[in-house]
Amino acid sequence: MQVTREIESYDTIVGFENVDYSHPNGTVALKNVSFKVEKGELLAILGSNGAGKTTLVRHINGLLKATHGTVKVFGEDAKLSTTAKLSRKVGIVFQNPNNQLFEQSVKKEIQFALRNFGFSENLVEERVNWALNTFSLSEYTERAPMELSGGEKKRLCIALVLAWDPDIFILDEPTVGQDSEQKENLVNIIRQLLSQKKTVILVTHDIEFVWPLQPRVLIMSNGEIIGDGKCQDVLSNETLMTNGSVLPPQLVEFSRLMRWSLPFPVNTSEARNLIEKTKLEQ
């Protein structure tokens, strides 16, 4: 079942139109994908392994070019642009931090992209300091990135992308290897970015991380978008979740048990309030 969503076109910054993509070995990874993302939107792309989530977001900064169809980023055809040019506006934090880190120090690691994008030295210094402070990495400034722990490396990867201030921020499996405190920090960063009218796209399996954020949700299965809509509508749709091989959040399951109607509570305190309210009504 497809959950449709009304799209206002005036602020569209990413647009996929009937996009197909086949890997060089012939495997079809995306089939007739069409959707739009607006400025300041929070979008979560969910689906099982091999559903095509990562392949999809790699089209946004031009790492992959659509076999058929059009991908437009800020009105520009991604096929006709370069990854370097698109990346200035679209920052991707990849799943595996070890694939990105190579410099001798944390500071140099953050400077790398800023210099590639031609930032002035003053601005480089300013952005590096901002990133180090925001992500509590100041004490590691001169440490080799390879020596950091898994969680710290992930934090550094997010910091080094945010340092060049992209308009669209894509996080591929951001919660892998992160403890609850770091996940909470990540939620705060996402909220801060949204308050600055930045667009955030999450590619994740972590449904419990997504639910409190209440983003627009896109469910993928076998390279197709099978659901696109409000978090409450999509994640409470049993058929859609089964077809997408996604387990519903615990609060959705609990709300169903309690026979509550939509909207379901998004966190435990809301659930507690609702329980109190139900008790009073009884």
Add this chain to the structure above:
Amino acid sequence: MQWVAQGFLFVRGHTVVHRLDPRVRLLMSLALFSVALLSHSIEELLVIILIVLTIVSIARIIKRFAKAMIFTAVIALIAFALNLFFYPSSPHQAVVFGMRLFAVISSTSLFFLTSTPDELEHVMKWLHLPLDFVMVFVIAVRFVPVLLMDALQIMDAQRSRGLEFDKGNIFQRMRNVIPIMVPLIAVALNRSLDLAEAMDSRAYGATKKPTSLYHLTLKGSDYGMLAILLFGAAIGLYTTFYVKIF
């Protein structure tokens, strides 16, 4: 780059060639290799290359063969050009040198493109090579495509950070390799440490003579192929040394 990398990924085939005993396939490669190495005429080398291509088409690995051979073809062309440049009096020799290089490498690749790392391991064990050496060799073969795919992912990650590999002068381009090589080596080292721990925890080395579930046995088709091979190699070597057919 990804197109070439996929040439090195093993794809399990189900053709007559794949069904042959790996030892017979190894012998086939060795026979073609030896005849190619000893040949001195363009015609003979052409016949060897045609035999290799025929086996490749029977094994249905034309695309993978083309991907894996693309660099060999370039190297063979360079060898031809260098020979032509340094020995301009003998263009025939330059052609033979280039063709021989291609024939030698393509005949060797035949075995690797049609054999799984497991089969490679069985053959090496059958040859009574030291067990540790077999393990190191098989793991190295198995991880070549994995490292290539890692390199592609790292390149994607660095391109997303504004790095343009094809921009700048030769020194700039050489410097652009650092953001790929450093993470690639780090990832490879980490993976090797993880693998060593995983092997230790599965009792690798606990006994000097580990048992094996699989044993190589020759079938009727293998004996048939062996007969063809011996006959073909004998004719090849005879014509090379004694009779000038071409």
